[in-house]
Amino acid sequence: MSAPRRRRGPGVADWIVLVAVVIGAILIAFPFALVLINSFKSPQDYATSGPLSLPTGLYLDGIVAFWERVDFPEKLWNSFWISGVTAILAVLISVLNAFAIGIGRVRGRTWVILAFLLANLLPQEALLYPLYQMFREVGLYNNPWSVVIIFTVIQSAFGTYLLSSVYGTFPKEILEAAALDGASRWRTLWRVIVPISRPTLAVLVIFFFIWTWNEFLIPLTFLIDNANQTVPVAISVLQGDRLMDVTTTSASALLGVIPTLIFFLIFQRTLTRGITAGAVK
Amino acid sequence: MAATVPFVRPAAKTRRPAEQSSFPDRGIRPASWWLYLVPGLALLTVIIVVPLVWNVYLSFTSYRGIRPPEFIGLENWIELVGDARFWASFGNTIAMIVAMVIIPTSVGLLVAAALFDIIGRRFGGRLASFLRATYYLPQILPVAIAGIVIGWILRPQNGALNTILQSIGLGDLATNWLGHPDTALPSVMAVLVWVQIGYPIVIFMAALQRVDPELYEAAELDGAGWFRRFRAITLGMIRPEIFVVTLTCTIAALKVFGPIFVLTRGGPGSSTLVPAYYAYSEFFQSQQVGYGATIATALTIVVGIVAIVFIRAQAAVERADRGDS
Numbered sequence: 001m002s003a004p005r006r007r008r009g010p011g012v013a014d015w016i017v018l019v020a021v022v023i024g025a026i027l028i029a030f031p032f033a034l035v036l037i038n039s040f041k042s043p044q045d046y047a048t049s050g051p052l053s054l055p056t057g058l059y060l061d062g063i064v065a066f067w068e069r070v071d072f073p074e075k076l077w078n079s080f081w082i083s084g085v086t087a088i089l090a091v092l093i094s095v096l097n098a099f100a101i102g103i104g105r106v107r108g109r110t111w112v113i114l115a116f117l118l119a120n121l122l123p124q125e126a127l128l129y130p131l132y133q134m135f136r137e138v139g140l141y142n143n144p145w146s147v148v149i150i151f152t153v154i155q156s157a158f159g160t161y162l163l164s165s166v167y168g169t170f171p172k173e174i175l176e177a178a179a180l181d182g183a184s185r186w187r188t189l190w191r192v193i194v195p196i197s198r199p200t201l202a203v204l205v206i207f208f209f210i211w212t213w214n215e216f217l218i219p220l221t222f223l224i225d226n227a228n229q230t231v232p233v234a235i236s237v238l239q240g241d242r243l244m245d246v247t248t249t250s251a252s253a254l255l256g257v258i259p260t261l262i263f264f265l266i267f268q269r270t271l272t273r274g275i276t277a278g279a280v281k
Numbered sequence: 282m283a284a285t286v287p288f289v290r291p292a293a294k295t296r297r298p299a300e301q302s303s304f305p306d307r308g309i310r311p312a313s314w315w316l317y318l319v320p321g322l323a324l325l326t327v328i329i330v331v332p333l334v335w336n337v338y339l340s341f342t343s344y345r346g347i348r349p350p351e352f353i354g355l356e357n358w359i360e361l362v363g364d365a366r367f368w369a370s371f372g373n374t375i376a377m378i379v380a381m382v383i384i385p386t387s388v389g390l391l392v393a394a395a396l397f398d399i400i401g402r403r404f405g406g407r408l409a410s411f412l413r414a415t416y417y418l419p420q421i422l423p424v425a426i427a428g429i430v431i432g433w434i435l436r437p438q439n440g441a442l443n444t445i446l447q448s449i450g451l452g453d454l455a456t457n458w459l460g461h462p463d464t465a466l467p468s469v470m471a472v473l474v475w476v477q478i479g480y481p482i483v484i485f486m487a488a489l490q491r492v493d494p495e496l497y498e499a500a501e502l503d504g505a506g507w508f509r510r511f512r513a514i515t516l517g518m519i520r521p522e523i524f525v526v527t528l529t530c531t532i533a534a535l536k537v538f539g540p541i542f543v544l545t546r547g548g549p550g551s552s553t554l555v556p557a558y559y560a561y562s563e564f565f566q567s568q569q570v571g572y573g574a575t576i577a578t579a580l581t582i583v584v585g586i587v588a589i590v591f592i593r594a595q596a597a598v599e600r601a602d603r604g605d606s
Contacts, residue, residue: 010403051441097321104314125577130332214423232423256426
């Protein structure tokens with residue numbers, strides 16, 4: 001190779017590009033900032049000084065009013081429980097499927113993978129009414145378990161697809177070593193394969209959790225009682241309510257944003273890397 | 282939201298003989314591998330296959346949710362073909378594709394290339410990562426909440442956008458953004474662009490990690506300008522990712538529901554109606570379940586066709602590439 005080249009400093013054109021990209025980023029962040037500052041204003045403050053000024057005092061009534069109105073802790077718990085149980089069950093099913101497909105290499109596995117993939121691609125509307133009827137029949141309509149069961153299947157369809165190709169390249173030597181020690185398939189799965197693939201499984205749990213948290217159509221349809229609703233559904237159904245003044249509505253948007261913002265800060269590295277897990281082979 | 286769509290790629294091919302498991306069984310022949318697929322396939326059947334088939338059947342019936350569905354043959358489908366609202370909803374889907382695929386992918390390419398090739402190399406990787414995270418921020422929101430955030434800014438009476446316009450002397454431009462037929466669709470599109478823009482940037486930047494930065498430096502020394510580097514290196518290297526992003530976002534655009542539900546409910550008139558919302562409102566508002574099932578089935582067929590066309594095209598391009606080398 002040639003001698004290390006001296007990097008040249010940024011030129012005028014580079015600065016122009018930087019400024020353009022920064023302006024774009026400011027535009028993207030602007031709605032978040034607007035919602036944040038206006039959630040802490042009184043409606044009078046908003047009316048007199050407009051949306052762009054900082055609040056004149058710390059006004060928490062909008063947030064408190066909305067918090068109590070929707071019983072926000074309850075909604076947080078509902079979302080947390082539904083997303084958490086779904087994430088764990090979906091990873092469990094994904095592991096079992098991927099074990100048979102990726103390591104067991106069952107006959108016709110390409111078709112099985114294709115079936116799971118299609119399940120994940122389908123528009124949920126095509127399943128919505130029959131599922132609604134089914135869950136009414138078995139008495140699980142308006143029950144969080146209906147949402148958990150549906151998303152366990154939809155998320156594990158993606159998980160099966162991804163994990164099957166991960167397990168397809170699982171080192172054969174490790175499986176042979178386990179077999180020499182007399183371990184059965186079942187034991188090898190839980191004692192060897194799952195522990196070794198734990199990083200991938202952790203990424204899947206995080207993804208399934210956040211994806212389920214963000215879901216809308218099916219929770220909206222299946223969770224009718226206020227007491228069962230998830231955060232996005234509870235906030236959405238109150239929009240346009242005439243008791244919601246301008247800053248209370250802003251507060252409702254803020255409360256919807258905050259939990260996902262926290263997930264993002266905690267899992268930022270996993271999310272921005274893991275998002276490409278299936279795309280880059 | 283697009284991140285919730287899988288990345289459609291054939292599973293990794295290995296050189297093992299087709300039907301041989303990589304698991305070394307010893308002693309007595311253990312139970313079939315299919316046992317492990319029983320829970321997954323049973324759930325898939327009950328939650329996906331049966332409802333899907335039932336939905337297709339419902340599209341051939343008159344069903345209002347109370348008395349049993351009555352078979353009426355192709356009546357719903359004939360009605361669908363002549364239904365102006367249905368075609369309007371598909372027309373709006375084109376707008377959704379512009380907002381979720383065409384704008385984010387093309388702007389995303391430029392921003393990703395600028396972040397990687399210029400900002401990352403000249404101003405430091407930390408700044409590039411920070412900007413990338415900022416662009417990605419709306420992607421983490423539940424899409425319904427994203428709709429509420431922008432909907433709040435677009436409020437008709439005292440919304441932030443109208444207030445700002447008035448304060449800078451452009452009060453004439455202030456309008457009921459979501460309530461006016463001319464501005465409702467562009468407003469919904471703006472929400473979707475805002476939500477979607479970070480997804481291609483993150484994917485493309487991850488793809489660019491494969492590129493040796495020396496390549497850019499060498500091209501630059503050879504006198505290749507920014508645009509030539511972009512065309513020759515960036516576009517060439519990340520073509521597989523462009524395929525994946527276009528496919529997943531197109532399918533997501535066909536399925537848009539949340540922002541329409543929270544912002545406009547398809548209105549005013551049918552100016553922001555999309556097939557997903559149209560089907561939903563037929564199911565649960567008009568109680569025209571058979572017709573709603575017809576719309577949902579038509580949407581499923583379109584999604585299927587799009588997926589197949591994309592995967593075929595990708596396979597053809599990959600074959601062509603192998604042929605060249």
